[in-house]
Amino acid sequence: MNRFAQINACIDQLLTTRVSHKVWFASHTDNYPENAFLVKFSRIIYVLEGEYLTAIGHMGEYKKIVLQAGEVIFIPAQTWDLPDWYSDCRALTILFGHYQIGMSLTESSAEGKISVVKATINEALQQEGFYLEKVLNDLALSQRQSPVSGCVAEALLRYCREKTVDKEELPQSVTHYKWRAITLYLQKNFGAGITRETVALEYGISANHLSRLFREEGGMGFNEYLTLVRIDRVKMLLSQYQMTISEIASRTGFKDSSYMGRVFRRHTGMTLGEYRASYGR
Amino acid sequence: MAPALNIVAVTSCTTGIAQTYMAADVLERCARTKGYAIKVETQGALGIINPITPIDLRCADVVILTDDMAIDDVARFAGMTVVTVTIDDILSAPHEIIDRLTGSQK
Numbered sequence: 001m002n003r004f005a006q007i008n009a010c011i012d013q014l015l016t017t018r019v020s021h022k023v024w025f026a027s028h029t030d031n032y033p034e035n036a037f038l039v040k041f042s043r044i045i046y047v048l049e050g051e052y053l054t055a056i057g058h059m060g061e062y063k064k065i066v067l068q069a070g071e072v073i074f075i076p077a078q079t080w081d082l083p084d085w086y087s088d089c090r091a092l093t094i095l096f097g098h099y100q101i102g103m104s105l106t107e108s109s110a111e112g113k114i115s116v117v118k119a120t121i122n123e124a125l126q127q128e129g130f131y132l133e134k135v136l137n138d139l140a141l142s143q144r145q146s147p148v149s150g151c152v153a154e155a156l157l158r159y160c161r162e163k164t165v166d167k168e169e170l171p172q173s174v175t176h177y178k179w180r181a182i183t184l185y186l187q188k189n190f191g192a193g194i195t196r197e198t199v200a201l202e203y204g205i206s207a208n209h210l211s212r213l214f215r216e217e218g219g220m221g222f223n224e225y226l227t228l229v230r231i232d233r234v235k236m237l238l239s240q241y242q243m244t245i246s247e248i249a250s251r252t253g254f255k256d257s258s259y260m261g262r263v264f265r266r267h268t269g270m271t272l273g274e275y276r277a278s279y280g281r
Numbered sequence: 282m283a284p285a286l287n288i289v290a291v292t293s294c295t296t297g298i299a300q301t302y303m304a305a306d307v308l309e310r311c312a313r314t315k316g317y318a319i320k321v322e323t324q325g326a327l328g329i330i331n332p333i334t335p336i337d338l339r340c341a342d343v344v345i346l347t348d349d350m351a352i353d354d355v356a357r358f359a360g361m362t363v364v365t366v367t368i369d370d371i372l373s374a375p376h377e378i379i380d381r382l383t384g385s386q387k
Contacts, residue, residue, distance in 0.1 A: 036374065037299035040306075093298050095326050102326030104297050118297050120328035 003119040004164050007105050010048055010092055011161045015154070018070040021046075023149040025140040027073040028240060030070060036080035042096050043075045046157060050089035053083040058144060072153045074136045086112045093191065094160055096133055098184060099124055101160060122164045124180070127219050128158040134232070141239045142279045144246065149263070178203070179217035190229045191253045196222050231267050238272060239279040240260035245272055286382060288312055288319040289333050290345035291352050294368045297325035304347065304371040305331075311375040317382075324353055333357075343382050347371065 031040070033055070043054070045067075052067040057080065067073060075081050080136045085108040095102035101121040125133050135152050182203060186194070199222075200207040214222045230252045237248045246257045254260035261272055268275060290308055294300035302381055305321040312319035321336050323330045344363045346352055 037303070039299050039302045041302075043298065092295070093326070095298065097327040097330070100327045100330075102297065102328065105325035106296050106298075114295055116296050120326065122328065276327045 003117050006117050007092065007103050007119050008164055009162065010090070010105060011164075013155060014046060014048055014070070014092075015161070020070075021150040021153050022071045023136075023139075023153050024058075024065060024067065024071065024073040025075065025136075025143065025149075026056035026079045026081050027058065027060070027140060027143055029062065032057065032062070032080045034083050036082045037075075038078065038080040038093075040077055041098070042077045042079075043081075043139065044094050044096075044136070044153065044156065044218055045073045045075075045083075046092045046094075046153075047073075048090040048092060052089045052091050053084040053085050053087045055084070056080070072150070074139045074140055074153065076137050079140070082188055086110060087112050094157075096125055099180065101125065101163065103160070103164075119158070119164070123163070125159075129156065129163075132156040132159060133254065138235070141235065160208075176214060176217055179213050181212070183218070185218065186226055186229055190226060190233065191250060191251055193253060194226070194256075227267070231264060234260065234264060234272075235268075235275065235279070238276045240279050248272075286312075286317040287340050287342045288317055288345060288379075288382065289337050289341040290319065290321045290341075291324060291326040291333070292321060292368065292371070293350045293352055294347070295349055297327075297350075300368045300372065301325035304368050307375045308345065308371060308379075311379050315379055316341050317379070324350075329353065345371075345378065345382070 046130045047067045047069050049069050053064070054073065055062060055064045055066070056073065056075070057063070057144060058065070073081070088109050090105070090107045093106065095104070099122070103119045103121070103122065105116055105117040107116075132152055132155050136149070139146055139149050139152070182199065185199065187200070196207050196210060198250065200210040203210070211222050214220065218225060232249055233252045237243055237251065245261070249257040249260040252260070254263070264270070264272055264275070292304040292308070294302045294304070301323045302325060305323045308321050309319055318334060321331060322351045323332045338357060338361070342363065344361050346355070346358070346363055346365050347368050348365050349368050364378070364382060368379060
C-alpha cells in the first residue's frame with residue numbers, strides 16, 4: 001500500500017466510526033518545557049486508536065492530558081506541545097506549512113517504539129481549508145469550549161482527505177507560484193504601508209493584473225486578503241499583548257485606529273474592546 | 282578570528298512533525314551568530330523544504346547530517362567533510378556542534 005493509501009484508510013475509518021470529536025487547544029504559556037515541540041506553523045493531531053499522552057499549555061498553565069480515540073488537539077503556530085510516545089497509540093498529525101500540507105501517521109507502543117508514515121500534499125491550505133484553519137486558530141485564542149470545534153476539526157480533516165485523492169504531484173502553474181509568492185510577501189510586510197500599487201510595482205506587474213491574479217488563484221481580492229492578514233494580527237495582539245489600540249494600528253499597517261476599529265467590527269462583529277475583553281489573557 | 286565557513290545541513294526526525302524544523306531554526310541561528318553561512322534542508326512530513334542545490338554543495342566546506350532517520354540522497358555528500366549528529370544533539374547543544382566543525386575542517 002502506498003503512503004497516501006495507508007493514511008487515507010486511517011482517515012476514512014476515523015470519519016466513518018466517530019461522530020463527534022472533542023477538541024483540545026494548546027495555548028501560549030510564558031514558560032514551557034525545554035524539549036517541547038514549537039514550530040512556525042500550526043498542527044492538528046487526530047487520535048485514531050489507543051491513548052495519546054501529551055502536555056500542552058492550557059489556560060496559561062502546563063497541563064498533562066490523555067486523549068482517547070476520536071479526540072483532537074490543535075496547536076497554533078508558535079505554540080508548544082510535548083507528546084510522550086510511551087503508550088499504545090495511533091495518531092495522525094497534520095502540519096500546515098506555507099507551501100505544503102504534511103501528514104505524519106504515528107504508531108507508538110508502551111515501550112516507546114514508533115513507526116511512521118509520512119506524506120506531503122504540495123499545496124498550502126486554500127479557500128475553505130484556509131478558513132477552517134483560521135476558525136481553529138480563533139477558537140484556540142479564545143480558550144473556550146465551542147460546540148462547533150468538533151465539526152470544524154472534522155471538516156478540516158475532510159478537506160485534507162479530498163486533497164490526497166489524486167495526488168500524483170500535479171504541476172502547478174506559473175501564475176499559481178506567483179500568487180503564493182505574493183501572499184507570503186503580504187504576510188511578511190503587512191505592517192508597512194503597502195498597497196495594491198506598491199506590491200504590483202515590487203513584482204513588476206500592473207495593479208489590475210495583480211487583482212486578477214488574486215481573484216483567479218485565491219478566490220478573493222487583493223485588499224480582502226491583505227485585510228484578513230492584518231485583522232489576524234490585530235486579533236493576536238489584542239488577545240496576547242497589553243498594547244494600546246493606536247500601537248496595534250501602527251504595527252498592523254492600518255492608517256489610523258478608528259479606521260482599524262471600523263474594519264475590525266465589520267469582519268468580526270465585535271469592537272476591539274469587546275474582543276479584548278472576551279479573548280484577552 | 283574564526284575562518285568563514287560555508288555549512289550545509291540536512292535535518293530529519295522520526296515523526297517529521299516538529300524537531301526537524303526546530304533543529305533547522307536553531308542551526309541557522311547559531312551559525313549566524315558565529316558569522317558562518319549555512320543552508321539547512323529539512324526532510325520532515327512537509328516533504329523536502331529548502332533543498333540543497335549542486336551549487337550549494339560546491340561552495341560548502343562542511344556538511345551536518347542527522348542520523349535519526351535515513352536521509353534522502355546521502356550520495357550527494359560523498360567525499361565531503363560530513364559531521365553526523367542526532368536531532369537531540371542539535372536541540373540540546375547546538376553551539377558545540379558548530380564549534381566542532383571548525384575542528385573537523387582541515
